[in-house]
Amino acid sequence: MVGMHSPDGSPTPDWHTGFAALGPAFLTHLPPTPLPAPAWVAHSEEVAQLVGLPPGFMPSETALQAFSGNTVLPGSQPYASVYSGHQFGVWAGQLGDGRTLHLGETTAGWELQLKGAGRTPYSRGGDGRAVLRSSIREFLCSEAMHALGIPTTRALCLTASPAPVHRETLETAAVVTRAAPSFIRFGHFEHFAARDMQTELRALADYVIDRYDPDCRQGWSGQDAEGNTLHGNAYAALLHAIGQRTATLLAHWQAVGFCHGVMNTDNMSVLGLTIDYGPFQFLDGFDPGHICNHSDHQGRYAFNKQPQIAYWNLFCLGQALLPLIEDQDVTVAALEAYRPAFSQAFRTLVCRKLGLPGAELQHEAAATATIGQLLELLAAQRVDHSIFWRRLSLSAQDGDPERTRELFLDTKAFDRWLLTYQELSAQMGQAPDANLMLNTNPAFVLRNHVGELAIRAAQQGDFSVVQSLHQVLRTPFDDHPAHRAWADFPPDWASSIAISCSS
Structure with a gap:
């Protein structure tokens, strides 16, 4: 895709109106705030091709300046969108893109955003900046999640500047360029519903349906808790579709051990994408009650609460859409479909992790029992x-369970579970598929301490660790012998890393 040209003659992206066509009630146009002396930290050629950037555009000087907020690309009309939401379970009122600017939508159908591009009308007193520390985490994790097969926004590039940014300490600024088919959140709908702006609410819902869920125009049919058949309109079908995508997303999070940390309704994507990487963490020792966000003093977003919180957020979305659905029973039934969808998706994913795909359907009771016993065992012994x-997976490959057994202090408990696992395998009439397991259970995830190593190097001006880690996380199922330490147990100091909402 080649559009117009920048002043230096290099080709620049071509743009498509997209979300901005909804009008001024939804957004405010404004330019980014420039940053001094920007430098490349990392970029993704894969994402550049995906979003349709011209060949050679990355990592040009034109791209560096544009994706640091210092210039506006020809044809781009940057804007910040307005939304509202519930934060930590409390209605927060109007929020919006407080440090994010949408550059627009490429003709390949991808929206690009600058995160850390300066103040907007929705900054609520903030400086509109992002710091290098959190920006590295978002860049790396966005791409790591994609490589794991988990729905997510993508990260095109990361730039850094020596400009000071005040958080708990003095840090330096950075900008992440994010990409997604859409960044529309539950909170966008909540915003217009809360203000009784039903014309705008309907326009937003119609936009999402027409762009992303055209099948919803056929309406929705389902059952209530008593088994009665109900019929709903296109907006009920939209709520159901968002619920199903959210169920799939949460199943992926729980299967891989990912803690989001701040599941506010304004951080929930209507496309079922992982969005807004803040105080996230991949579990080290398996602790179902783990709280990764040090700002979450009540433990609202603990790991084991994530599926229920997603339902709570969907309920808020359902309330926002109720004026369009016009039937409370239909709204509740469309929402309730989330629960069985999540349970089924989670069982399916874990059976694949066990190398026994289809066990959740052919032997549901035995598979459910095997999974439940395993999770209890991992939790009881805090196994990594x-x-x-x-x-x-490696034990399935070589037939020797010893390398797995040695992870447990209570080896007899592991052997009892192993017998249950073997019985499920026998019922399936097949041995666990080791190749499937090795391509389902990653060798590498973005652990907090590994990310911290990259951050510390970058804060000293060395971006090579970020770049190397980016390459490893792009292929997380490979062994990468030169970087095996990144797949090892976390060091003792890792437990002292505090991740909060501050970024």
Whole structure:
């Protein structure tokens, strides 16, 4: 895709109106705030091709200046969108893109955003900046999640500047360029519903349906808790579709051991994407009640609460859409479909992790029992989540369970579970598929301490660790012998890393 040309003659992206066509009630146009002396930290050629950037555009000087907020590309009309939401379970009122600017939508159908591009009308007193520390985490995790097969926004590039940014300490600025088919959140709908702006609410819902869910125009049919058949309109079908996508997303999070950390309704994507990487964490020792966000004093967003919180957020979305659905029973029924969808998706994913695809359908009771016993065992002994699954895969490959058994202090408890696992395998009439397991259970995830190593190097001006880690996380199921330490147990100091909403 080649559009117009920048002043230096290099080709620039071509743009498509997209979300901005909804009008001024939804957004405010404004330019980014420039940053001094920007420098490349990392970029993704894969994402550049995906979003349709011209060949050679990355990592040109034109791209560096544009994706640092210092110039506006020809044809781009940057804007910040307005939304509202519930934060930590409390209605927060109007929010919006407080430090994010949408550059527009490429003709390949991808929206590009600058995160850290300066103040907007929705900054609520903030400086509109992002710091290098959190920007590295978002860039790396966005791409790591995609490589794991988990729905997510993508990260095109990361630039840094020596400009000071005040958080708990003095840090430096950075800008992440994010990409997604859409960044529309539950909170966009909540915003217009809360203000009784039903014309805008309907326009937003129609936009999402027409762009992303055209099948919803056929309406929705389902059952209530008593088994009665109900019929709903296109907006009920939209709520159901968002619920199904959200169920799939949460199943992926729980299966891989990912904690989001701040599941506010304004951080929930209507496309079922992982969005807004803040105080996230991949589990080390398996602790279902783990709280990764040090700002979450009540533990609202603990790991084991994520599926229920997603339902709570969907309920808020359902309330926002109720004026369009016009039937409370239909709204509730469309929402309730989330629960069985999540349970089924989670069982399916874990059976694949066990190398027994289809067990959740052919032997549901036995599969459910095997999974439940395993999760209880991992929790009781705080076994490292990622290492357990990888070693189980290697044990399936060589037929020797010892490398997995040695992870457990109570080896007899592991052997009892292993017998249950073997019985499920026998019922399936097949041995666990080791190749499937090795391509389902990653050797590498973005652990907090590994990300911290990249951050510390970058803060000293060395971006090579970020770049190397980016390459490893793009292929997380490979062994990468030169970087095996990144797949090992976390060091003692890792437990002292505090991740909060501050970024």
